[in-house]
Amino acid sequence: MSPLVDVHRHHMPDITVAFLRSRRTWPYLDGDVVACTPGYGYRITPEMTDLSRNIEEMTAAGVGTAVLSTIVGVVDQLPGPEAATLAREVNDEMAGLARSGGPRLVPMATLPLSDPEAAAAELVRALDLGMRGALIPVTVVGRQLHELDLDPLFEVAEATGAPLSLHPTSPAFAEHFADHALMSSLAFPVDTTAAVLRLLYTGVFDRFPRLKVVVPHAGSLLPYLMGRIDREAGKYGVRTEPPSRTLRRLYVDAxxxxxxxxRLLLEVMGADRVMFGSDYPFWSTPENVAALAETTTDERVLSGTATALFRL
Incomplete structure:
Protein backbone atom coordinates (compact mmCIF):
# COMPACT_ATOMS: atom_id res chain seq x y z
CA MET A 1 0.00 0.00 0.00
CA SER A 2 1.28 3.46 -0.89
CA PRO A 3 1.87 5.98 1.91
CA LEU A 4 -1.23 8.03 2.65
CA VAL A 5 -1.71 11.54 1.32
CA ASP A 6 -3.42 13.73 3.92
CA VAL A 7 -5.31 16.57 2.22
CA HIS A 8 -6.61 18.20 5.42
CA ARG A 9 -3.81 19.05 7.82
CA HIS A 10 -3.16 22.33 9.63
CA HIS A 11 -0.35 24.44 11.08
CA MET A 12 -0.31 27.90 12.66
CA PRO A 13 2.65 30.01 11.46
CA ASP A 14 4.69 32.09 13.89
CA ILE A 15 3.70 35.28 12.06
CA THR A 16 0.04 34.58 12.85
CA VAL A 17 0.71 34.09 16.56
CA ALA A 18 2.75 37.32 16.69
CA PHE A 19 -0.01 39.19 14.87
CA LEU A 20 -2.68 37.94 17.29
CA ARG A 21 -0.55 38.89 20.32
CA SER A 22 -0.26 42.46 19.00
CA ARG A 23 -4.03 43.05 18.98
CA ARG A 24 -6.80 43.80 21.45
CA THR A 25 -9.74 43.55 19.07
CA TRP A 26 -11.04 40.54 17.12
CA PRO A 27 -9.19 38.49 16.08
CA TYR A 28 -6.72 38.52 18.98
CA LEU A 29 -5.02 36.20 21.46
CA ASP A 30 -6.65 36.11 24.89
CA GLY A 31 -4.17 34.13 26.96
CA ASP A 32 -3.91 30.92 24.96
CA VAL A 33 -7.29 31.33 23.23
CA VAL A 34 -7.65 32.76 19.75
CA ALA A 35 -10.72 35.01 20.02
CA CYS A 36 -11.86 35.07 16.38
CA THR A 37 -15.27 36.71 16.74
CA PRO A 38 -17.77 37.15 19.56
CA GLY A 39 -18.96 33.65 20.32
CA TYR A 40 -16.19 31.76 18.53
CA GLY A 41 -12.58 30.94 19.30
CA TYR A 42 -10.22 28.05 19.93
CA ARG A 43 -7.32 27.24 22.23
CA ILE A 44 -3.77 27.24 20.87
CA THR A 45 -1.95 23.99 21.60
CA PRO A 46 1.68 22.99 21.01
CA GLU A 47 0.51 20.69 18.19
CA MET A 48 -0.75 23.74 16.28
CA THR A 49 2.55 25.59 16.27
CA ASP A 50 5.23 22.87 16.52
CA LEU A 51 5.75 21.48 13.03
CA SER A 52 8.05 18.73 14.29
CA ARG A 53 5.16 17.23 16.30
CA ASN A 54 3.02 17.42 13.20
CA ILE A 55 5.55 15.50 11.12
CA GLU A 56 6.12 12.93 13.89
CA GLU A 57 2.42 12.06 13.97
CA MET A 58 2.33 11.87 10.18
CA THR A 59 5.21 9.41 10.17
CA ALA A 60 3.81 7.24 12.96
CA ALA A 61 0.41 7.01 11.23
CA GLY A 62 1.78 6.14 7.79
CA VAL A 63 1.13 9.51 6.15
CA GLY A 64 3.72 10.17 3.47
CA THR A 65 2.59 13.58 2.25
CA ALA A 66 0.48 16.32 3.84
CA VAL A 67 -1.36 19.15 2.10
CA LEU A 68 -0.68 21.73 4.79
CA SER A 69 -2.89 24.75 5.39
CA THR A 70 -3.06 27.43 8.05
CA ILE A 71 -5.71 27.39 10.75
CA VAL A 72 -8.59 29.67 9.84
CA GLY A 73 -10.26 32.37 11.89
CA VAL A 74 -7.64 35.11 11.51
CA VAL A 75 -7.05 36.46 7.99
CA ASP A 76 -10.68 35.79 7.11
CA GLN A 77 -11.81 38.18 9.87
CA LEU A 78 -9.74 41.15 8.64
CA PRO A 79 -10.59 43.98 6.22
CA GLY A 80 -8.98 43.99 2.79
CA PRO A 81 -5.65 45.87 3.22
CA GLU A 82 -4.86 44.25 6.57
CA ALA A 83 -5.87 40.81 5.29
CA ALA A 84 -3.71 41.19 2.18
CA THR A 85 -0.61 42.09 4.20
CA LEU A 86 -0.99 39.23 6.67
CA ALA A 87 -1.87 36.69 3.95
CA ARG A 88 1.32 37.55 2.10
CA GLU A 89 3.43 37.12 5.24
CA VAL A 90 1.69 33.86 6.14
CA ASN A 91 2.23 32.45 2.66
CA ASP A 92 5.90 33.38 2.69
CA GLU A 93 6.36 31.56 6.01
CA MET A 94 4.35 28.51 4.94
CA ALA A 95 6.28 28.21 1.70
CA GLY A 96 9.55 28.37 3.65
CA LEU A 97 8.37 25.70 6.10
CA ALA A 98 7.39 23.44 3.23
CA ARG A 99 10.80 23.86 1.60
CA SER A 100 12.56 23.02 4.87
CA GLY A 101 10.31 19.98 5.38
CA GLY A 102 11.03 18.55 1.95
CA PRO A 103 8.51 17.03 -0.46
CA ARG A 104 6.37 15.61 2.36
CA LEU A 105 4.79 19.04 3.02
CA VAL A 106 2.68 20.64 0.30
CA PRO A 107 1.54 24.15 1.29
CA MET A 108 -1.83 25.71 0.58
CA ALA A 109 -2.22 29.47 0.30
CA THR A 110 -4.10 31.81 2.60
CA LEU A 111 -5.98 34.52 0.68
CA PRO A 112 -7.45 37.95 1.57
CA LEU A 113 -10.98 37.09 0.49
CA SER A 114 -12.40 40.41 1.68
CA ASP A 115 -10.63 41.91 -1.38
CA PRO A 116 -11.37 39.61 -4.36
CA GLU A 117 -8.85 41.21 -6.73
CA ALA A 118 -6.11 41.01 -4.08
CA ALA A 119 -7.09 37.37 -3.40
CA ALA A 120 -6.71 36.50 -7.08
CA ALA A 121 -3.33 38.24 -7.26
CA GLU A 122 -2.12 36.52 -4.09
CA LEU A 123 -3.10 33.12 -5.45
CA VAL A 124 -0.97 33.77 -8.53
CA ARG A 125 1.96 34.79 -6.32
CA ALA A 126 1.44 31.81 -4.01
CA LEU A 127 1.47 29.37 -6.92
CA ASP A 128 4.77 30.92 -8.00
CA LEU A 129 6.07 30.14 -4.49
CA GLY A 130 5.25 26.47 -5.04
CA MET A 131 1.86 26.32 -3.33
CA ARG A 132 -0.71 23.96 -4.86
CA GLY A 133 -3.97 25.78 -4.21
CA ALA A 134 -5.68 27.68 -1.40
CA LEU A 135 -7.75 27.10 1.71
CA ILE A 136 -10.96 29.14 1.50
CA PRO A 137 -13.02 29.88 4.64
CA VAL A 138 -16.74 29.66 3.87
CA THR A 139 -17.60 32.74 5.95
CA VAL A 140 -15.62 35.97 5.73
CA VAL A 141 -16.39 38.80 8.16
CA GLY A 142 -19.94 37.51 8.52
CA ARG A 143 -20.57 36.99 4.79
CA GLN A 144 -20.61 33.74 2.86
CA LEU A 145 -18.62 33.18 -0.31
CA HIS A 146 -21.46 33.87 -2.74
CA GLU A 147 -21.75 37.40 -1.32
CA LEU A 148 -18.12 38.35 -2.00
CA ASP A 149 -17.96 38.64 -5.82
CA LEU A 150 -15.07 36.16 -5.99
CA ASP A 151 -15.18 35.62 -9.75
CA PRO A 152 -11.66 37.10 -10.18
CA LEU A 153 -10.34 34.41 -7.82
CA PHE A 154 -12.39 31.62 -9.38
CA GLU A 155 -11.16 32.63 -12.82
CA VAL A 156 -7.52 32.30 -11.74
CA ALA A 157 -8.16 29.03 -9.92
CA GLU A 158 -9.89 27.51 -12.93
CA ALA A 159 -7.26 28.71 -15.39
CA THR A 160 -4.36 27.38 -13.30
CA GLY A 161 -6.07 24.21 -12.09
CA ALA A 162 -5.39 25.23 -8.48
CA PRO A 163 -7.77 23.45 -6.07
CA LEU A 164 -9.74 25.52 -3.58
CA SER A 165 -10.31 23.64 -0.31
CA LEU A 166 -13.25 24.99 1.67
CA HIS A 167 -13.18 25.21 5.45
CA PRO A 168 -15.65 26.44 8.08
CA THR A 169 -14.79 29.22 10.46
CA SER A 170 -16.90 31.55 12.58
CA PRO A 171 -20.42 31.51 11.11
CA ALA A 172 -22.66 34.55 11.24
CA PHE A 173 -24.91 32.66 13.69
CA ALA A 174 -22.05 31.67 16.06
CA GLU A 175 -23.78 32.87 19.21
CA HIS A 176 -26.52 30.24 18.75
CA PHE A 177 -24.03 27.34 18.81
CA ALA A 178 -21.67 28.27 21.63
CA ASP A 179 -22.76 25.50 24.02
CA HIS A 180 -22.42 21.71 24.14
CA ALA A 181 -19.75 21.60 21.37
CA LEU A 182 -22.46 22.49 18.84
CA MET A 183 -20.07 24.78 16.96
CA SER A 184 -17.78 22.02 15.70
CA SER A 185 -20.32 19.19 15.66
CA LEU A 186 -23.22 21.00 13.97
CA ALA A 187 -22.61 24.64 13.01
CA PHE A 188 -19.51 23.93 10.91
CA PRO A 189 -21.17 21.28 8.68
CA VAL A 190 -24.31 23.41 8.33
CA ASP A 191 -22.35 26.53 7.34
CA THR A 192 -20.15 24.66 4.87
CA THR A 193 -23.09 22.92 3.23
CA ALA A 194 -25.01 26.18 2.91
CA ALA A 195 -21.97 27.85 1.34
CA VAL A 196 -21.56 25.10 -1.27
CA LEU A 197 -25.26 25.14 -2.18
CA ARG A 198 -25.28 28.91 -2.52
CA LEU A 199 -22.26 28.76 -4.83
CA LEU A 200 -24.21 26.23 -6.88
CA TYR A 201 -27.47 28.16 -6.96
CA THR A 202 -25.79 31.49 -7.79
CA GLY A 203 -24.15 29.88 -10.83
CA VAL A 204 -20.50 29.71 -9.77
CA PHE A 205 -20.10 26.08 -10.86
CA ASP A 206 -21.84 26.88 -14.17
CA ARG A 207 -19.62 29.86 -14.92
CA PHE A 208 -16.50 27.94 -13.90
CA PRO A 209 -17.19 24.30 -14.82
CA ARG A 210 -13.54 23.26 -14.43
CA LEU A 211 -13.17 24.81 -10.98
CA LYS A 212 -11.75 22.26 -8.53
CA VAL A 213 -13.36 22.53 -5.09
CA VAL A 214 -12.78 20.30 -2.04
CA VAL A 215 -15.57 20.07 0.54
CA PRO A 216 -14.22 19.21 4.01
CA HIS A 217 -15.31 16.97 6.87
CA ALA A 218 -16.57 14.04 4.79
CA GLY A 219 -18.47 16.34 2.47
CA SER A 220 -20.15 18.08 5.43
CA LEU A 221 -23.90 17.36 5.10
CA LEU A 222 -23.99 16.93 1.32
CA PRO A 223 -23.81 13.10 1.11
CA TYR A 224 -26.56 12.69 3.69
CA LEU A 225 -28.91 15.32 2.25
CA MET A 226 -28.28 14.81 -1.49
CA GLY A 227 -31.67 13.23 -2.14
CA ARG A 228 -33.49 15.90 -0.15
CA ILE A 229 -31.56 18.67 -1.93
CA ASP A 230 -32.57 17.27 -5.34
CA ARG A 231 -36.19 16.88 -4.27
CA GLU A 232 -36.58 20.36 -2.82
CA ALA A 233 -34.69 22.06 -5.66
CA GLY A 234 -37.06 20.48 -8.16
CA LYS A 235 -40.14 21.14 -6.05
CA TYR A 236 -39.42 24.85 -5.72
CA GLY A 237 -37.85 25.35 -9.14
CA VAL A 238 -34.49 26.61 -7.90
CA ARG A 239 -32.60 24.62 -10.54
CA THR A 240 -33.62 22.96 -13.79
CA GLU A 241 -31.44 19.86 -13.31
CA PRO A 242 -30.78 17.90 -10.10
CA PRO A 243 -28.11 19.66 -8.00
CA SER A 244 -26.48 16.27 -7.35
CA ARG A 245 -25.20 16.18 -10.95
CA THR A 246 -23.05 19.21 -10.26
CA LEU A 247 -22.25 18.44 -6.63
CA ARG A 248 -20.73 15.10 -7.62
CA ARG A 249 -18.11 17.01 -9.62
CA LEU A 250 -16.70 18.33 -6.36
CA TYR A 251 -14.05 16.60 -4.26
CA VAL A 252 -14.36 15.66 -0.59
CA ASP A 253 -12.03 14.61 2.19
CA ALA A 254 -12.77 11.60 4.39
CA ARG A 263 -19.06 4.23 3.37
CA LEU A 264 -21.97 6.52 2.47
CA LEU A 265 -19.51 9.17 1.29
CA LEU A 266 -17.90 6.66 -1.07
CA GLU A 267 -21.27 5.46 -2.34
CA VAL A 268 -22.57 8.96 -3.03
CA MET A 269 -19.44 10.68 -4.36
CA GLY A 270 -17.42 7.77 -5.77
CA ALA A 271 -13.89 6.72 -4.82
CA ASP A 272 -12.36 9.00 -7.45
CA ARG A 273 -13.67 12.06 -5.54
CA VAL A 274 -12.83 11.02 -1.97
CA MET A 275 -9.42 11.65 -0.35
CA PHE A 276 -7.94 10.81 3.03
CA GLY A 277 -7.75 13.65 5.56
CA SER A 278 -7.04 13.93 9.27
CA ASP A 279 -7.89 17.51 10.36
CA TYR A 280 -4.76 17.46 12.52
CA PRO A 281 -4.27 18.89 15.14
CA PHE A 282 -7.97 19.10 15.93
CA TRP A 283 -8.48 15.38 15.34
CA SER A 284 -6.23 12.34 15.70
CA THR A 285 -4.40 11.07 12.62
CA PRO A 286 -4.24 7.42 13.84
CA GLU A 287 -7.98 7.40 14.52
CA ASN A 288 -8.73 8.75 11.05
CA VAL A 289 -6.43 6.14 9.51
CA ALA A 290 -8.16 3.35 11.45
CA ALA A 291 -11.65 4.53 10.42
CA LEU A 292 -10.65 4.66 6.76
CA ALA A 293 -9.01 1.23 6.95
CA GLU A 294 -12.35 -0.24 8.07
CA THR A 295 -14.06 1.02 4.94
CA THR A 296 -11.71 0.90 1.95
CA THR A 297 -8.27 0.03 0.64
CA ASP A 298 -8.86 1.81 -2.67
CA GLU A 299 -5.59 3.45 -3.70
CA ARG A 300 -7.50 6.39 -5.18
CA VAL A 301 -8.82 7.30 -1.73
CA LEU A 302 -5.55 6.62 0.06
CA SER A 303 -3.34 8.64 -2.28
CA GLY A 304 -4.16 8.51 -5.99
CA THR A 305 -6.83 11.18 -6.34
CA ALA A 306 -4.96 13.61 -4.09
CA THR A 307 -1.73 13.01 -6.01
CA ALA A 308 -3.46 13.95 -9.25
CA LEU A 309 -5.53 16.85 -7.87
CA PHE A 310 -2.65 18.56 -6.05
CA ARG A 311 -0.03 17.59 -8.64
CA LEU A 312 2.22 15.89 -6.10
Missing part, protein backbone atom coordinates in the same frame (compact mmCIF):
# COMPACT_ATOMS: atom_id res chain seq x y z
CA UNK A 255 -12.34 13.35 7.73
CA UNK A 256 -14.66 11.18 9.80
CA UNK A 257 -14.09 8.74 12.64
CA UNK A 258 -17.30 6.84 11.86
CA UNK A 259 -16.95 4.14 9.16
CA UNK A 260 -20.67 4.16 8.19
CA UNK A 261 -20.33 7.82 7.23
CA UNK A 262 -17.27 7.11 5.10
Missing amino acids: VSLWPPAI
Whole structure:
Protein backbone atom coordinates (compact mmCIF):
# COMPACT_ATOMS: atom_id res chain seq x y z
CA MET A 1 0.00 0.00 0.00
CA SER A 2 1.28 3.46 -0.89
CA PRO A 3 1.87 5.98 1.91
CA LEU A 4 -1.23 8.03 2.65
CA VAL A 5 -1.71 11.54 1.32
CA ASP A 6 -3.42 13.73 3.92
CA VAL A 7 -5.31 16.57 2.22
CA HIS A 8 -6.61 18.20 5.42
CA ARG A 9 -3.81 19.05 7.82
CA HIS A 10 -3.16 22.33 9.63
CA HIS A 11 -0.35 24.44 11.08
CA MET A 12 -0.31 27.90 12.66
CA PRO A 13 2.65 30.01 11.46
CA ASP A 14 4.69 32.09 13.89
CA ILE A 15 3.70 35.28 12.06
CA THR A 16 0.04 34.58 12.85
CA VAL A 17 0.71 34.09 16.56
CA ALA A 18 2.75 37.32 16.69
CA PHE A 19 -0.01 39.19 14.87
CA LEU A 20 -2.68 37.94 17.29
CA ARG A 21 -0.55 38.89 20.32
CA SER A 22 -0.26 42.46 19.00
CA ARG A 23 -4.03 43.05 18.98
CA ARG A 24 -6.80 43.80 21.45
CA THR A 25 -9.74 43.55 19.07
CA TRP A 26 -11.04 40.54 17.12
CA PRO A 27 -9.19 38.49 16.08
CA TYR A 28 -6.72 38.52 18.98
CA LEU A 29 -5.02 36.20 21.46
CA ASP A 30 -6.65 36.11 24.89
CA GLY A 31 -4.17 34.13 26.96
CA ASP A 32 -3.91 30.92 24.96
CA VAL A 33 -7.29 31.33 23.23
CA VAL A 34 -7.65 32.76 19.75
CA ALA A 35 -10.72 35.01 20.02
CA CYS A 36 -11.86 35.07 16.38
CA THR A 37 -15.27 36.71 16.74
CA PRO A 38 -17.77 37.15 19.56
CA GLY A 39 -18.96 33.65 20.32
CA TYR A 40 -16.19 31.76 18.53
CA GLY A 41 -12.58 30.94 19.30
CA TYR A 42 -10.22 28.05 19.93
CA ARG A 43 -7.32 27.24 22.23
CA ILE A 44 -3.77 27.24 20.87
CA THR A 45 -1.95 23.99 21.60
CA PRO A 46 1.68 22.99 21.01
CA GLU A 47 0.51 20.69 18.19
CA MET A 48 -0.75 23.74 16.28
CA THR A 49 2.55 25.59 16.27
CA ASP A 50 5.23 22.87 16.52
CA LEU A 51 5.75 21.48 13.03
CA SER A 52 8.05 18.73 14.29
CA ARG A 53 5.16 17.23 16.30
CA ASN A 54 3.02 17.42 13.20
CA ILE A 55 5.55 15.50 11.12
CA GLU A 56 6.12 12.93 13.89
CA GLU A 57 2.42 12.06 13.97
CA MET A 58 2.33 11.87 10.18
CA THR A 59 5.21 9.41 10.17
CA ALA A 60 3.81 7.24 12.96
CA ALA A 61 0.41 7.01 11.23
CA GLY A 62 1.78 6.14 7.79
CA VAL A 63 1.13 9.51 6.15
CA GLY A 64 3.72 10.17 3.47
CA THR A 65 2.59 13.58 2.25
CA ALA A 66 0.48 16.32 3.84
CA VAL A 67 -1.36 19.15 2.10
CA LEU A 68 -0.68 21.73 4.79
CA SER A 69 -2.89 24.75 5.39
CA THR A 70 -3.06 27.43 8.05
CA ILE A 71 -5.71 27.39 10.75
CA VAL A 72 -8.59 29.67 9.84
CA GLY A 73 -10.26 32.37 11.89
CA VAL A 74 -7.64 35.11 11.51
CA VAL A 75 -7.05 36.46 7.99
CA ASP A 76 -10.68 35.79 7.11
CA GLN A 77 -11.81 38.18 9.87
CA LEU A 78 -9.74 41.15 8.64
CA PRO A 79 -10.59 43.98 6.22
CA GLY A 80 -8.98 43.99 2.79
CA PRO A 81 -5.65 45.87 3.22
CA GLU A 82 -4.86 44.25 6.57
CA ALA A 83 -5.87 40.81 5.29
CA ALA A 84 -3.71 41.19 2.18
CA THR A 85 -0.61 42.09 4.20
CA LEU A 86 -0.99 39.23 6.67
CA ALA A 87 -1.87 36.69 3.95
CA ARG A 88 1.32 37.55 2.10
CA GLU A 89 3.43 37.12 5.24
CA VAL A 90 1.69 33.86 6.14
CA ASN A 91 2.23 32.45 2.66
CA ASP A 92 5.90 33.38 2.69
CA GLU A 93 6.36 31.56 6.01
CA MET A 94 4.35 28.51 4.94
CA ALA A 95 6.28 28.21 1.70
CA GLY A 96 9.55 28.37 3.65
CA LEU A 97 8.37 25.70 6.10
CA ALA A 98 7.39 23.44 3.23
CA ARG A 99 10.80 23.86 1.60
CA SER A 100 12.56 23.02 4.87
CA GLY A 101 10.31 19.98 5.38
CA GLY A 102 11.03 18.55 1.95
CA PRO A 103 8.51 17.03 -0.46
CA ARG A 104 6.37 15.61 2.36
CA LEU A 105 4.79 19.04 3.02
CA VAL A 106 2.68 20.64 0.30
CA PRO A 107 1.54 24.15 1.29
CA MET A 108 -1.83 25.71 0.58
CA ALA A 109 -2.22 29.47 0.30
CA THR A 110 -4.10 31.81 2.60
CA LEU A 111 -5.98 34.52 0.68
CA PRO A 112 -7.45 37.95 1.57
CA LEU A 113 -10.98 37.09 0.49
CA SER A 114 -12.40 40.41 1.68
CA ASP A 115 -10.63 41.91 -1.38
CA PRO A 116 -11.37 39.61 -4.36
CA GLU A 117 -8.85 41.21 -6.73
CA ALA A 118 -6.11 41.01 -4.08
CA ALA A 119 -7.09 37.37 -3.40
CA ALA A 120 -6.71 36.50 -7.08
CA ALA A 121 -3.33 38.24 -7.26
CA GLU A 122 -2.12 36.52 -4.09
CA LEU A 123 -3.10 33.12 -5.45
CA VAL A 124 -0.97 33.77 -8.53
CA ARG A 125 1.96 34.79 -6.32
CA ALA A 126 1.44 31.81 -4.01
CA LEU A 127 1.47 29.37 -6.92
CA ASP A 128 4.77 30.92 -8.00
CA LEU A 129 6.07 30.14 -4.49
CA GLY A 130 5.25 26.47 -5.04
CA MET A 131 1.86 26.32 -3.33
CA ARG A 132 -0.71 23.96 -4.86
CA GLY A 133 -3.97 25.78 -4.21
CA ALA A 134 -5.68 27.68 -1.40
CA LEU A 135 -7.75 27.10 1.71
CA ILE A 136 -10.96 29.14 1.50
CA PRO A 137 -13.02 29.88 4.64
CA VAL A 138 -16.74 29.66 3.87
CA THR A 139 -17.60 32.74 5.95
CA VAL A 140 -15.62 35.97 5.73
CA VAL A 141 -16.39 38.80 8.16
CA GLY A 142 -19.94 37.51 8.52
CA ARG A 143 -20.57 36.99 4.79
CA GLN A 144 -20.61 33.74 2.86
CA LEU A 145 -18.62 33.18 -0.31
CA HIS A 146 -21.46 33.87 -2.74
CA GLU A 147 -21.75 37.40 -1.32
CA LEU A 148 -18.12 38.35 -2.00
CA ASP A 149 -17.96 38.64 -5.82
CA LEU A 150 -15.07 36.16 -5.99
CA ASP A 151 -15.18 35.62 -9.75
CA PRO A 152 -11.66 37.10 -10.18
CA LEU A 153 -10.34 34.41 -7.82
CA PHE A 154 -12.39 31.62 -9.38
CA GLU A 155 -11.16 32.63 -12.82
CA VAL A 156 -7.52 32.30 -11.74
CA ALA A 157 -8.16 29.03 -9.92
CA GLU A 158 -9.89 27.51 -12.93
CA ALA A 159 -7.26 28.71 -15.39
CA THR A 160 -4.36 27.38 -13.30
CA GLY A 161 -6.07 24.21 -12.09
CA ALA A 162 -5.39 25.23 -8.48
CA PRO A 163 -7.77 23.45 -6.07
CA LEU A 164 -9.74 25.52 -3.58
CA SER A 165 -10.31 23.64 -0.31
CA LEU A 166 -13.25 24.99 1.67
CA HIS A 167 -13.18 25.21 5.45
CA PRO A 168 -15.65 26.44 8.08
CA THR A 169 -14.79 29.22 10.46
CA SER A 170 -16.90 31.55 12.58
CA PRO A 171 -20.42 31.51 11.11
CA ALA A 172 -22.66 34.55 11.24
CA PHE A 173 -24.91 32.66 13.69
CA ALA A 174 -22.05 31.67 16.06
CA GLU A 175 -23.78 32.87 19.21
CA HIS A 176 -26.52 30.24 18.75
CA PHE A 177 -24.03 27.34 18.81
CA ALA A 178 -21.67 28.27 21.63
CA ASP A 179 -22.76 25.50 24.02
CA HIS A 180 -22.42 21.71 24.14
CA ALA A 181 -19.75 21.60 21.37
CA LEU A 182 -22.46 22.49 18.84
CA MET A 183 -20.07 24.78 16.96
CA SER A 184 -17.78 22.02 15.70
CA SER A 185 -20.32 19.19 15.66
CA LEU A 186 -23.22 21.00 13.97
CA ALA A 187 -22.61 24.64 13.01
CA PHE A 188 -19.51 23.93 10.91
CA PRO A 189 -21.17 21.28 8.68
CA VAL A 190 -24.31 23.41 8.33
CA ASP A 191 -22.35 26.53 7.34
CA THR A 192 -20.15 24.66 4.87
CA THR A 193 -23.09 22.92 3.23
CA ALA A 194 -25.01 26.18 2.91
CA ALA A 195 -21.97 27.85 1.34
CA VAL A 196 -21.56 25.10 -1.27
CA LEU A 197 -25.26 25.14 -2.18
CA ARG A 198 -25.28 28.91 -2.52
CA LEU A 199 -22.26 28.76 -4.83
CA LEU A 200 -24.21 26.23 -6.88
CA TYR A 201 -27.47 28.16 -6.96
CA THR A 202 -25.79 31.49 -7.79
CA GLY A 203 -24.15 29.88 -10.83
CA VAL A 204 -20.50 29.71 -9.77
CA PHE A 205 -20.10 26.08 -10.86
CA ASP A 206 -21.84 26.88 -14.17
CA ARG A 207 -19.62 29.86 -14.92
CA PHE A 208 -16.50 27.94 -13.90
CA PRO A 209 -17.19 24.30 -14.82
CA ARG A 210 -13.54 23.26 -14.43
CA LEU A 211 -13.17 24.81 -10.98
CA LYS A 212 -11.75 22.26 -8.53
CA VAL A 213 -13.36 22.53 -5.09
CA VAL A 214 -12.78 20.30 -2.04
CA VAL A 215 -15.57 20.07 0.54
CA PRO A 216 -14.22 19.21 4.01
CA HIS A 217 -15.31 16.97 6.87
CA ALA A 218 -16.57 14.04 4.79
CA GLY A 219 -18.47 16.34 2.47
CA SER A 220 -20.15 18.08 5.43
CA LEU A 221 -23.90 17.36 5.10
CA LEU A 222 -23.99 16.93 1.32
CA PRO A 223 -23.81 13.10 1.11
CA TYR A 224 -26.56 12.69 3.69
CA LEU A 225 -28.91 15.32 2.25
CA MET A 226 -28.28 14.81 -1.49
CA GLY A 227 -31.67 13.23 -2.14
CA ARG A 228 -33.49 15.90 -0.15
CA ILE A 229 -31.56 18.67 -1.93
CA ASP A 230 -32.57 17.27 -5.34
CA ARG A 231 -36.19 16.88 -4.27
CA GLU A 232 -36.58 20.36 -2.82
CA ALA A 233 -34.69 22.06 -5.66
CA GLY A 234 -37.06 20.48 -8.16
CA LYS A 235 -40.14 21.14 -6.05
CA TYR A 236 -39.42 24.85 -5.72
CA GLY A 237 -37.85 25.35 -9.14
CA VAL A 238 -34.49 26.61 -7.90
CA ARG A 239 -32.60 24.62 -10.54
CA THR A 240 -33.62 22.96 -13.79
CA GLU A 241 -31.44 19.86 -13.31
CA PRO A 242 -30.78 17.90 -10.10
CA PRO A 243 -28.11 19.66 -8.00
CA SER A 244 -26.48 16.27 -7.35
CA ARG A 245 -25.20 16.18 -10.95
CA THR A 246 -23.05 19.21 -10.26
CA LEU A 247 -22.25 18.44 -6.63
CA ARG A 248 -20.73 15.10 -7.62
CA ARG A 249 -18.11 17.01 -9.62
CA LEU A 250 -16.70 18.33 -6.36
CA TYR A 251 -14.05 16.60 -4.26
CA VAL A 252 -14.36 15.66 -0.59
CA ASP A 253 -12.03 14.61 2.19
CA ALA A 254 -12.77 11.60 4.39
CA VAL A 255 -12.34 13.35 7.73
CA SER A 256 -14.66 11.18 9.80
CA LEU A 257 -14.09 8.74 12.64
CA TRP A 258 -17.30 6.84 11.86
CA PRO A 259 -16.95 4.14 9.16
CA PRO A 260 -20.67 4.16 8.19
CA ALA A 261 -20.33 7.82 7.23
CA ILE A 262 -17.27 7.11 5.10
CA ARG A 263 -19.06 4.23 3.37
CA LEU A 264 -21.97 6.52 2.47
CA LEU A 265 -19.51 9.17 1.29
CA LEU A 266 -17.90 6.66 -1.07
CA GLU A 267 -21.27 5.46 -2.34
CA VAL A 268 -22.57 8.96 -3.03
CA MET A 269 -19.44 10.68 -4.36
CA GLY A 270 -17.42 7.77 -5.77
CA ALA A 271 -13.89 6.72 -4.82
CA ASP A 272 -12.36 9.00 -7.45
CA ARG A 273 -13.67 12.06 -5.54
CA VAL A 274 -12.83 11.02 -1.97
CA MET A 275 -9.42 11.65 -0.35
CA PHE A 276 -7.94 10.81 3.03
CA GLY A 277 -7.75 13.65 5.56
CA SER A 278 -7.04 13.93 9.27
CA ASP A 279 -7.89 17.51 10.36
CA TYR A 280 -4.76 17.46 12.52
CA PRO A 281 -4.27 18.89 15.14
CA PHE A 282 -7.97 19.10 15.93
CA TRP A 283 -8.48 15.38 15.34
CA SER A 284 -6.23 12.34 15.70
CA THR A 285 -4.40 11.07 12.62
CA PRO A 286 -4.24 7.42 13.84
CA GLU A 287 -7.98 7.40 14.52
CA ASN A 288 -8.73 8.75 11.05
CA VAL A 289 -6.43 6.14 9.51
CA ALA A 290 -8.16 3.35 11.45
CA ALA A 291 -11.65 4.53 10.42
CA LEU A 292 -10.65 4.66 6.76
CA ALA A 293 -9.01 1.23 6.95
CA GLU A 294 -12.35 -0.24 8.07
CA THR A 295 -14.06 1.02 4.94
CA THR A 296 -11.71 0.90 1.95
CA THR A 297 -8.27 0.03 0.64
CA ASP A 298 -8.86 1.81 -2.67
CA GLU A 299 -5.59 3.45 -3.70
CA ARG A 300 -7.50 6.39 -5.18
CA VAL A 301 -8.82 7.30 -1.73
CA LEU A 302 -5.55 6.62 0.06
CA SER A 303 -3.34 8.64 -2.28
CA GLY A 304 -4.16 8.51 -5.99
CA THR A 305 -6.83 11.18 -6.34
CA ALA A 306 -4.96 13.61 -4.09
CA THR A 307 -1.73 13.01 -6.01
CA ALA A 308 -3.46 13.95 -9.25
CA LEU A 309 -5.53 16.85 -7.87
CA PHE A 310 -2.65 18.56 -6.05
CA ARG A 311 -0.03 17.59 -8.64
CA LEU A 312 2.22 15.89 -6.10
